[in-house]
Amino acid sequence: MADILFNVGYGHFLVLAAVLFLIGTAAVLVRRNALIILMGVELMLNAANITLVTFSRMWGDVGGHTFALIVIAVAAAEASVGLAIVVAVFRGRRNVDVDKLTTLRH
Amino acid sequence: MRIVILIMTAVLSFGAFVAAASFTPAAYADAIPESKIDAASRAKVQERSPHDDLIQSSGKGMALMFWLFAAMTIGGALFVVTRRNLITASMGMIGSFLGIAAIYMMLYAHFLSIVQMLVYAGAIMVLFIFVIMILNRPEDEPVAPTGRFGQVLGGAAILYLVGRLCMMLMKVQPPDAAKAFAAPGADAFGHDFGTVGSVGTDLFGNGLFAFEAISILLLIAVVGAIAIARPLHEEQSDEDKQKAADAKGGAH
Numbered sequence: 001m002a003d004i005l006f007n008v009g010y011g012h013f014l015v016l017a018a019v020l021f022l023i024g025t026a027a028v029l030v031r032r033n034a035l036i037i038l039m040g041v042e043l044m045l046n047a048a049n050i051t052l053v054t055f056s057r058m059w060g061d062v063g064g065h066t067f068a069l070i071v072i073a074v075a076a077a078e079a080s081v082g083l084a085i086v087v088a089v090f091r092g093r094r095n096v097d098v099d100k101l102t103t104l105r106h
Numbered sequence: 107m108r109i110v111i112l113i114m115t116a117v118l119s120f121g122a123f124v125a126a127a128s129f130t131p132a133a134y135a136d137a138i139p140e141s142k143i144d145a146a147s148r149a150k151v152q153e154r155s156p157h158d159d160l161i162q163s164s165g166k167g168m169a170l171m172f173w174l175f176a177a178m179t180i181g182g183a184l185f186v187v188t189r190r191n192l193i194t195a196s197m198g199m200i201g202s203f204l205g206i207a208a209i210y211m212m213l214y215a216h217f218l219s220i221v222q223m224l225v226y227a228g229a230i231m232v233l234f235i236f237v238i239m240i241l242n243r244p245e246d247e248p249v250a251p252t253g254r255f256g257q258v259l260g261g262a263a264i265l266y267l268v269g270r271l272c273m274m275l276m277k278v279q280p281p282d283a284a285k286a287f288a289a290p291g292a293d294a295f296g297h298d299f300g301t302v303g304s305v306g307t308d309l310f311g312n313g314l315f316a317f318e319a320i321s322i323l324l325l326i327a328v329v330g331a332i333a334i335a336r337p338l339h340e341e342q343s344d345e346d347k348q349k350a351a352d353a354k355g356g357a358h
Contacts (some may be wrong), residue, residue, distance in 0.1 A: 005121075006169045006278075007169070008168055008172045009212075009280075011278050012176075012276075013213065014276075014278055015114055015272045015275050015276060016180070018268070018272060019180060020183055021185060021203075021273060023183040023186070023187055024236050024266075026187050027183075029289065030187065031187065034191065035190070035192060035234065035238060036186065036192070036195060037175065039186050039195065039199050040187075042199070043186065043199075043202070046203070046206055046226070047281045049206075049218075050206060050209060050210075053210055053213050057213045057214055057215070057298045057299075057300075058166065058280045059123070059281060060301065061301065061309060063312060065217070065218050065308070066308045066309045066312065067316075068218055069218065069221065070313065070316050070317075072225055072226070073320045074206060074323065075226075076225060076230055076231070076324070076327075077323050077326075079230050079234070080233065080327050080331045081173055081330050081331050083163065083233055083234065083331070083335075084330070084331035084332075084334040084335035085240075086241075087237060087334075088335055090288075106221070
């Protein structure tokens with residue numbers, strides 16, 4: 001127990017990333033507000049980034065940093081388009097509840 | 107909530123006490139054996155900066171910092187899931203991003219840490235808060251209603267899976283155990299691991315195609331975001347149509 005508490009190794013960072021990914025997944029699955037779902041996706045991307053940076057440090061290779069940088073850029077693009085979709089949906093129907101967006105289901 | 111804060115404070119002060127009690131300057135001095143250090147790169151770093159380059163990211167001080175920032179990251183993420191108020195959720199998100207930036211710093215990813223703070227905590231969250239302010243809707247119920255039995259069963263299954271995953275991840279071994287936690291500058295990779303220079307060299311070398319693709323992607327995203335969010339001219343009739351569709355969907 002004390003070993004886990006005081007000897008922080010690479011496993012700790014990987015477990016932190018896994019827990020963060022889990023919380024992001026929970027946000028996507030449980031919440032019904034489209035904005036919170038987008039935030040959950042951002043959390044999942046960040047968890048993937050932590051894993052990349054951890055392995056990059058482990059192997060002494062900066063390729064992981066480059067990839068994490070590209071992931072951040074993709075996340076920014078995804079956030080802007082996602083928020084634009086949220087604004088467009090809100091303009092049409094005055095709420096952003098994903099449970100009520102069932103027009104395409106039939 | 108108060109209980110959780112109390113427990114966290116107790117754990118952190120215990121960790122601080124242990125770290126302070128066991129602190130000796132000699133523990134940092136023998137971080138990397140002299141024989142392990144490449145002489146040429148050592149000379150290079152001495153030439154560049156006069157201070158000693160023997161700090162490694164291990165020991166009780168780092169453990170304390172890790173648990174502090176991990177608690178910040180996880181707590182902020184939990185705020186996103188549990189809070190009904192959207193502004194509170196986004197503030198928790200910002201705290202989570204700042205914790206992640208500190209975690210990057212701990213992993214010697216200096217440049218990425220700054221980018222995380224600038225792009226995520228700065229730009230993306232400002233965008234989110236703008237949209238929250240525009241929409242200005244009170245929040246709905248956070249948890250979708252399901253049966254109590256299903257919740258317990260699903261929770262137990264998720265806890266089991268995550269526990270097994272964590273046990274597996276904790277056993278991950280670095281490729282070279284001898285210098286696993288040494289400062290990355292202490293070997294032949296050079297002393298600029300994770301700085302703007304090394305990341306830029308790799309980005310414009312190995313990742314050049316990805317970089318160019320990202321520039322096109324960002325351009326498409328900007329144009330697409332403007333095209334999607336632009337107000338429609340027949341807004342009123344469109345809204346009426348949606349209402350009619352909702353009524354029809356509810357009848358099914």
